[in-house]
Amino acid sequence: MPNRTRQAREWGREFSLDFHPSPCRGDDAGLENHHIPLAGRASPAVLAFFALEQRSRVSCYSNANLVRAERAGEVMAFVEFRHALAGSDPHWLYFDSRATTYPESGRLAGRGIRFITIRRRGAAAGGGGRAGQGEADAALD
Numbered sequence: 371m372p373n374r375t376r377q378a379r380e381w382g383r384e385f386s387l388d389f390h391p392s393p394c395r396g397d398d399a400g401l402e403n404h405h406i407p408l409a410g411r412a413s414p415a416v417l418a419f420f421a422l423e424q425r426s427r428v429s430c431y432s433n434a435n436l437v438r439a440e441r442a443g444e445v446m447a448f449v450e451f452r453h454a455l456a457g458s459d460p461h462w463l464y465f466d467s468r469a470t471t472y473p474e475s476g477r478l479a480g481r482g483i484r485f486i487t488i489r490r491r492g493a494a495a496g497g498g499g500r501a502g503q504g505e506a507d508a509a510l511d
Contacts, residue, residue: 382456384424387445387465391415392434402438419444421452424464445470446477459483 394401394414401414417438421431431448445465452460459481467487470478478485 384462442471
């Protein structure tokens, strides 16, 4: 077994996943607008996705070739990458609930991947969720 595959199996079990916008300082060249937290507004930016292995704190996957329409599938793209490298799926994923959609979350659950989302999707302060919330909650169990 190649050394990197053995290492991925031994310590690559838990990952934090996140999107980060990098604002454009020059000609936006047709970039999409993304919310820039420090600026408090949306502006043209490159959207990048990162996976950080929890135990070693090593960034083990990134993709800066994303458009908004492809964003929801990036979590599963990372899972497929990790599976191809190590021969197994990650055990745990930690990500913002807006990083993917309910159907994609269901695909994770269907593969036996446990995950924790940072916020509850569709929950407003004081209660209420969106239609289909029960299906997503069931996928988290």
